[in-house]
Amino acid sequence: MNSNTSAPTLKKSSGGQLNIPTTFIVTLIPVCVALNIVGGFIAHALRLPVYLDMIGTAISAIVLGPWWGALVGILTNTGSSLINGPVSLPFALVNIAGALVWGYGVRSFGLGRTLPRFFALNIIVAIVCTIIAAPIIVLVFGGATGNTADALTGVFLAVGQNLVGSVLSSNILTSLADKIIGGFVALAVIEAMPRSLTADLDLVKSTPLKGILYALVGVLIGVVIIAIFLAMGSGG
Amino acid sequence: MSISNPLPLALVPGNSFIHNVSPGPKMILVVGYVILAFSTQNIIILYSMAAIAFIFAIWAGILRTFLKGLLILLPIGSSLLALQILAPAVEKPWTAAAELGPVTLYIDGLYYGFVLLGRIFASLAIALVMLMTTHPSDMFTTFTKLRVPYTLNFMQAMTLQLIPVFQREVGIILSAQKSRGMKGSGFSAVLPSFIPVFVGAIERVQQLSISLESRGFGSTGHKTSYRKVKGKWSDTAIAVCSIVIMATLAVMSIMRGSWNLSDQITFSANFVLGLFLLVAGTFLTIVTITIAFMFRK
Numbered sequence: 062m063n064s065n066t067s068a069p070t071l072k073k074s075s076g077g078q079l080n081i082p083t084t085f086i087v088t089l090i091p092v093c094v095a096l097n098i099v100g101g102f103i104a105h106a107l108r109l110p111v112y113l114d115m116i117g118t119a120i121s122a123i124v125l126g127p128w129w130g131a132l133v134g135i136l137t138n139t140g141s142s143l144i145n146g147p148v149s150l151p152f153a154l155v156n157i158a159g160a161l162v163w164g165y166g167v168r169s170f171g172l173g174r175t176l177p178r179f180f181a182l183n184i185i186v187a188i189v190c191t192i193i194a195a196p197i198i199v200l201v202f203g204g205a206t207g208n209t210a211d212a213l214t215g216v217f218l219a220v221g222q223n224l225v226g227s228v229l230s231s232n233i234l235t236s237l238a239d240k241i242i243g244g245f246v247a248l249a250v251i252e253a254m255p256r257s258l259t260a261d262l263d264l265v266k267s268t269p270l271k272g273i274l275y276a277l278v279g280v281l282i283g284v285v286i287i288a289i290f291l292a293m294g295s296g297g
Numbered sequence: 298m299s300i301s302n303p304l305p306l307a308l309v310p311g312n313s314f315i316h317n318v319s320p321g322p323k324m325i326l327v328v329g330y331v332i333l334a335f336s337t338q339n340i341i342i343l344y345s346m347a348a349i350a351f352i353f354a355i356w357a358g359i360l361r362t363f364l365k366g367l368l369i370l371l372p373i374g375s376s377l378l379a380l381q382i383l384a385p386a387v388e389k390p391w392t393a394a395a396e397l398g399p400v401t402l403y404i405d406g407l408y409y410g411f412v413l414l415g416r417i418f419a420s421l422a423i424a425l426v427m428l429m430t431t432h433p434s435d436m437f438t439t440f441t442k443l444r445v446p447y448t449l450n451f452m453q454a455m456t457l458q459l460i461p462v463f464q465r466e467v468g469i470i471l472s473a474q475k476s477r478g479m480k481g482s483g484f485s486a487v488l489p490s491f492i493p494v495f496v497g498a499i500e501r502v503q504q505l506s507i508s509l510e511s512r513g514f515g516s517t518g519h520k521t522s523y524r525k526v527k528g529k530w531s532d533t534a535i536a537v538c539s540i541v542i543m544a545t546l547a548v549m550s551i552m553r554g555s556w557n558l559s560d561q562i563t564f565s566a567n568f569v570l571g572l573f574l575l576v577a578g579t580f581l582t583i584v585t586i587t588i589a590f591m592f593r594k
Contacts, residue, residue, distance in 0.1 A: 091453075091459060116491070148369065211380070
């Protein structure tokens with residue numbers, strides 16, 4: 062089925078933005094939330110070293126706007142807490158921050174116009190998310206997240222880095238991989254959406270994920286080297 | 298765990314006293330637990346709260362599912378205690394318990410580690426009891442009574458309905474990949490299978506949107522619910538007792554400066570060393586299994 066032919070015809074508001082029907086928003090948001098939760102569950106079940114729980118947030122923030130993305134972030138973490146308890150509830154702040162950066166980055170600052178810009182935007186999202194996640198991990202969970210990155214936190218602690226620094230160093234690696242992959246998967250999905258819904262977006266065409274993964278590996282190696290030097294420096 | 302396993306969101310059907318308590322008092326209990334857990338550093342209170350949640354789980358006849366839900370604590374708990382022994386979240390100077398090669402183990406962080414674990418344990422345990430004994434529709438009906446906008450309730454309820462659908466679709470696509478001789482696990486399998494699920498989901502949004510429009514979603518007027526939630530006198534009694542007990546303990550904890558018992562509870566160096574080996578061993582086993590899964594053909 063060609064989705065473009067069945068898409069509703071939307072009118073532009075006086076501000077130049079599309080008037081998306083409320084019922085479309087009300088249905089798109091739960092779909093994005095469910096995709097976040099299922100993505101997170103699958104990443105956990107297949108023991109992937111990333112979270113994959115913000116792809117729906119990126120889609121909604123870019124297509125509907127940053128604050129709709131923030132709502133998806135809140136509903137994702139409250140929905141997760143309805144499934145496996147309130148452990149993920151504090152991380153709603155991370156999801157909200159990611160939505161705002163993705164949304165404003167693409168819609169207000171034109172960071173989705175070219176491939177390098179969009180890559181840089183995902184790196185900014187990863188950094189912002191880490192800055193917000195690290196204090197939550199330290200204060201609520203004592204530095205533990207229960208995933209593979211904790212082993213890296215332990216290594217940084219063993220070489221003399223303090224707890225906050227160790228959590229920041231290990232979290233940024235996971236976060237970079239997660240947000241760059243998530244951002245580009247979102248881009249591919251947005252490209253498949255009806256043109257009438259994405260007409261007001263200035264977005265680059267999606268690219269095969271293989272190339273992005275090579276670039277991601279390069280970034281991760283760079284960050285690992287910097288983190289090791291910083292840890293050794295602080296350890297004396 | 299496999300992706301074909303359902304998410305542990307299901308209500309465990311039953312007719313126990315806990316099942317029959319209406320969602321309102323249960324929500325008050327959960328919120329009270331979280332507030333009390335984060336206002337005290339008294340491990341006796343924290344682990345007593347967890348023990349009470351266990352009693353509720355046994356009373357409701359949901360112990361097996363409840364214990365499965367608590368498994369999430371195993372990796373978090375083991376790495377949390379290991380990290381607190383390596384780098385206590387308390388002010389220096391720290392008391393060394395043992396040296397393990399280049400690594401020094403400290404006694405000081407263990408109490409705080411038990412506090413953090415107790416907070417997560419107690420909050421998770423009571424939340425699981427509530428979720429496993431409450432019908433989701435009853436919960437959303439109660440939210441509506443609490444004047445939460447029905448659009449938000451609709452979104453949350455629809456999310457819970459969509460999760461198993463998407464989960465099944467990812468499973469079907471992964472199986473199709475496997476049957477064509479492609480990889481069925483790891484990054485290279487998951488990412489290509491995500492795109493068709495996501496695109497299919499977006500196409501579904503249009504159909505759902507039209508059906509909502511045709512059913513008059515957004516029209517004004519009194520909204521009714523298929524399921525009715527009626528409060529009983531016992532629900533009120535449970536709510537009042539929960540509020541009084543937990544508010545008293547929270548106030549006492551705040552007045553005693555979080556009620557920290559670290560001065561009265563000491564751990565021997567051997568206990569710290571033994572516990573570190575146990576939790577670090579558990580966590581490294583989980584990490585090894587994780588890495589083995591990632592590189593599995």
